[in-house]
Amino acid sequence: MRRDDIAVRPVTVDEYPDWIRALNTGFLREPSVPPIEVENRRPLLERSRNLGAFDGARCVATFRSFAQEVTAVGGAVVTADAISNVTVTATHRRRGLLSRMMATDLPAARERGDVLATLIAAEYPIYGRYGFGPATTATQWSVDVPRAGLDPRWAGPEDGGRIDLVDAEDVRKHGPDLYERFRRGQPGAVDRDDRWWQVTTGALRVVGPGDPWTEPFHALYRSPNGEVEGLLTYKPDDVWGDAKQPLDTATVRGLIALTPAAERALWRFLCSIDWITTIRTGYRAPDDLLPHLLPDPRAARIVTQADWLWIRVLDVVRALEARTYAGSGSLVIEMTDPDGLSGGRFRLDASPDGATCAPSTRSADLVVGSGELAELWLGDASAVRLAALGRVGEERAGAAAVADALFRTFRRPWCPDMF
Structure with a gap:
């Protein structure tokens, strides 16, 4: 054939x-x-x-x-x-x-008119040749709860908030607005439509052969003024060891929080449940607060750390103008694109007040591939490090450091979802 x-x-x-x-x-x-x-x-x-x-x-x-x-x-x-x-x-x-x-x-x-293309790569080597680059990382921890050093007498959030176990209908009621507020403050997050909430709460059963639906537990965190600021979904197993000792593992299906107080309270609640001796956190941001919310951070062991959201830049001007920048500066960036979709030379003038980007005929300060620009765009990659790896060409001395000062973010980007 x-x-x-x-x-x-x-x-x-x-x-x-x-x-x-x-x-x-x-x-x-x-x-x-x-x-x-x-x-x-x-x-x-x-x-x-x-x-x-x-x-x-x-x-x-x-x-x-x-x-x-x-x-x-x-x-x-x-x-x-x-x-x-x-x-x-x-x-x-x-x-x-x-x-x-x-x-x-x-x-x-x-x-x-799409600005980007995105995907979650099952295998690493495939998508770089199509101009994609890994723009976020996901990390999963396994928490040894008895070793964590938490107070076993914990009975609820210390800040005056509260945690309520809720059913799937409550999640569909409160979850979409909560997530919408969350994702607007989380670089790398993607939108969730109504079907997403229907599927993940079991209202719409979309399962393959041999993969029956099992109902998880859901917990909402409400702030002292009663506002919903966090949602935790988890599924425990049922394992008992010798001498009738419980050895249950709780696997987190999702945890989103608008504030550190909400995040702290939900993790603390999960660690306080009787019989739970291990927590599998699901895929979290690589700088998640969790390990250092524990008196003994070594109780949280990294079991997975890998690339997650891959991005391909389709419109350089709109992508660079859409984001904010921590400092002020100018760069002429040449993006190479063998597929001819979005390559060219562009001048970026950025400041905390906004940015402009336009095609330019000036000499390039940095030469990047579309995959490397994707890594820089969300603020997780270092241009200095990429230059040291031979993946970014520094045509003007110090340009990579200028790029880091502009592009890097104080918290790492994260995409909570698989798609």
Whole structure:
């Protein structure tokens, strides 16, 4: 089968079950597609841009993108082309199928006016060649609760707030507004639509074969004035050791907090639950407060630390003008883009009061790839370090240090969501 015999095209309603089968095959899930799975996923087909590669009638590669918002440094949101469900069946690797799907989707996103493209990479080496760079990191801790040194007599927040266990309906009532306030202050966060809340609270059961829904616990933190400022979702197991000793692990499905007081109270509550001896935190920001909220921070052991949100800059001017900057300065940045989507030379004039960016013919101070610019954009990467690694070209002495003074942030960016 020649490469040009495999068609890459939008997926029709009739082809959707076969597309899901290819998706399940690519992610090594049970390939069978029960009708209920097709029906539950159908709204995604209607609201997304789904591509498939077809060898005859059989789908052998999958690709989905959809509209998204990403929070920039400073709280502004920019539009993004979120990419997900990328697979290539093992029998059809090395035939350029992903490249063809990317070459269909990314120019269309640029034409629509999306500022960025985003994805969560299952494997690291794949997406750099398409201009993406890892812009946030996720860290997961395992907390040894008995070792943490917490007061076992704790009975509630010391600040006068309160914690209430609530059901899924309460989460759907309070969660969307709480998260909207949270994500406006969290660089790297993405928006959540109503379907997200329906799925994560079990109102809409979208599960694959062998993955039944189990109801988690939800806890809300209310400030002393009664305002909802934090939400924790967790799922405990049921494990007992020798001599009838409880050894339960609580796995955090999500924790968002608007204030350090709310964050402290929710973690302290989780650590205080009887029988819980271990906490798996889920994927958190790499500078999360948790370890140092414990009297013994060594009780929190890092078990995962890896790249998370990947970004590709599609519109340099709008991306650089959307975010805020800690200091004042000017840089001429040349972004190289082999795909020809968004490369060029741009002058950035930034200050705490705002920024302007425009194409420039002046000599470049820094030369960066689109992936490196993505890493710098959210403030997590260091231009000095990237230059030392040979990934950024410093054309003017000291320009990398100027870039760090402008781009770096006092807290690290974080994307709480998988998509």
